[in-house]
Amino acid sequence: MMESRAAAAFEALKSLLDANGKRHWIREGSPTDDAPHPLWAHLVPPALRAFVARCGYPSILAPGLQLAFVPLHLQPTIGLAEAGFDWHLYKALLQAAVRRANGAFFAGSDLSDVGGWCLRLDGEEPRVWEIEESLALSQKKPASFDDWCIARIEKVRRKALAAGTGAKKPRKQNASDPADELSLYAGSASYYPTAVTPDARWPNGKVKSEGAFKDDKPEGPFRFFFMTGAPLASGHFENGVRQGTWQYHLPPSHTEDASEKRLWGRGEVKDGLEEGLWTGTDEWSPVERARVFHAGVLQELSAPPTR
Structure with a gap:
């Protein structure tokens, strides 16, 4: 020491x-x-x-x-x-060990x-x-x-x-x-697991995630859920690490209609953390927003680029 x-x-x-x-x-x-x-x-x-x-x-x-x-x-x-x-x-996301x-x-x-x-x-x-x-x-x-x-x-x-x-x-x-x-x-x-594991559940018994494991690590497409059962996040794992395109959803309580499942953001993940441009909405409005991340830390929040 x-x-x-x-x-x-x-x-x-x-x-x-x-x-x-x-x-x-x-x-x-x-x-x-x-x-x-x-x-x-x-x-x-x-x-x-x-x-x-x-x-x-x-x-x-x-x-x-x-x-x-x-x-x-x-x-x-x-x-x-x-x-x-x-x-x-x-x-x-932390309680489900997504990131x-x-x-x-x-x-x-x-x-x-x-x-x-x-x-x-x-x-x-x-x-x-x-x-x-x-x-x-x-x-x-x-x-x-x-x-x-x-x-x-x-x-x-x-x-x-x-x-x-x-x-x-x-x-x-x-x-x-x-x-x-x-x-x-x-x-x-x-409430905070150390990793994504098979059969992980919230305290109320609902499942936290669905996906396959290889050598005890998550592999391939995965879906995660809030404690209510509503969608939380989805994307791919490679050798136990999140990579590629992912999307996150707002909690149902943050939308006018609990069944709306509004998308918070979609973008790229590199080595488990958000990277580059993510587009989606926020808890206040369904108007599309753009967020730019580097290594999981927000760098810029603005309106999306004109298409």
């Missing part, structure tokens, strides 16, 4: 807070070898894994700065919206409203993006996990030094711990 600069900084902060009578500004975690969900693992850098192995999932409860680290195995349950996608569609995630929520300031920070691929390395109400905000210079974590630890260190030594008995900490809200998500982890 690699060394963790963030873990070293956090342990130094604990010593400082002890000396200043402000240990109540943090809640310690227990070191763990917790592993991320396979469809989120590409977003979890070694630096975060090393931090968790040394510090677990602590909380920072300093005045004006409260955050809790989210257990890696719970990341799928804290649903992040994805630009360009209908929220219910994107969530269903991997674009963002991994790793620290929360307000878990009930999905506010905090996530990791997204920015070039070759996952970078930290701020989250408000489940949507990642555009960042000018996203930081690495270590740099992001050390910057917040430094803020707490400065607050502690400015407040001085706590010779008096520490006052009761009034700030609530965001980690207390993790119980909202603990029961949903099983």
Whole structure:
């Protein structure tokens, strides 16, 4: 396991807070070898894994700065919206293991409203993006996990030094711990499978997909379904990986007629992720829209080109 600069900084902060009578500004975690969900693992850098192995999932409860680290195995349950996608569609694609995630929520300031920070691929390395109400905000210079974590630890260190030594008995900490809200998500982890499997079913018993398998991997044409049984997605697999033309449907509740099965989009998939031009509609209107993707991330949303 690699060394963790963030873990070293956090342990130094604990010593400082002890000396200043402000240990109540943090809640310690227990070191763990917790592993991320396979469809989120590409977003979890070694630096975060090393931090968790040394510090677990602590909380920072300093005045004006409260955050809790989210257990890696719970990341799928804290649903992040994805630009360009209908929220219910994107969530269903993840719960059916149709595609991997674009963002991994790793620290929360307000878990009930999905506010905090996530990791997204920015070039070759996952970078930290701020989250408000489940949507990642555009960042000018996203930081690495270590740099992001050390910057917040430094803020707490400065607050502690400015407040001085706590010779008096520490006052009761009034700030609530965001980690207390993790119980909202603990029961949903099983909804996110690690791969497309034969006979996969939703909690209500309805099938998630139909298609053939070769060497335990999906192969050839496949269809996926929402929990209601309505069509979700369809396309082809090659050696267990989505390739070629795919199409996604909006949830029936997003159309005027539940039997309408409106197409959200049709386009190309390369190595499991949307690539290039996708045309379809959205949850607000049946008017055709065009979306341009690169490696599964929306690049442009506009009216379709004139034919």
